[in-house]
Amino acid sequence: MNTVGVRGYSLELRTRIVALVLGGASPGEAAKHFSVHVDTVKSYLKRHHQNTLHIVAKPTGRRRTVMALHEQQLLAQLETHQDATLQEHADMLETITGLKISYKTVDRVFRRYKITHKKNTGRQRTP
Structure with missing residues (x-):
């Protein structure tokens, strides 16, 4: 059905x-x-x-809190701060745009763009 x-x-x-x-x-x-x-x-x-x-x-x-402009900002941040945590990305977004979001929201945005952050056992990001 x-x-x-x-x-x-x-x-x-x-x-x-x-x-x-x-x-x-x-x-x-x-x-x-x-x-x-x-x-x-x-x-x-x-x-x-x-x-x-x-x-x-x-x-x-609910309507999305993160608009296209915010998504583009997050993607730009990812280019310049590849090793930043999701929380750090959320904090940077708040500093730049004034929009306060959680790290989980950042994760949802990145997942929409098929971007994942995987870490290896040595706690370093894998390429």
């Missing part, structure tokens, strides 16, 4: 699912026909009766 993401299924599909059930199909049959979960069908029927089928909920997640 596919996941749809934050915005949900299209209004056209939601309308077609509801129409199939109103036309006599069971929620289970409609779910199987459209490859959706039966709870989705039941939810759409409830929303149809409340006349809210057309409303799409806003995403609840």
Whole structure:
């Protein structure tokens, strides 16, 4: 079964699912026909009766704190300070831009760009 993401299924599909059930199909049959979960069908029927089928909920997640400008600054810092720790990168970013972030956020930014910091057993960074 596919996941749809934050915005949900299209209004056209939601309308077609509801129409199939109103036309006599069971929620289970409609779910199987459209490859959706039966709870989705039941939810759409409830929303149809409340006349809210057309409303799409806003995403609840937080916006990213680190913008593209900050990411570019972190990448530039990495070029000039290759041996800096993640916390040191976070501190440098705060000094330069005023944005206070944790070392974990720096790690997430670097991972987005496929950058990892591995250390060998002698506690020196590997090339």
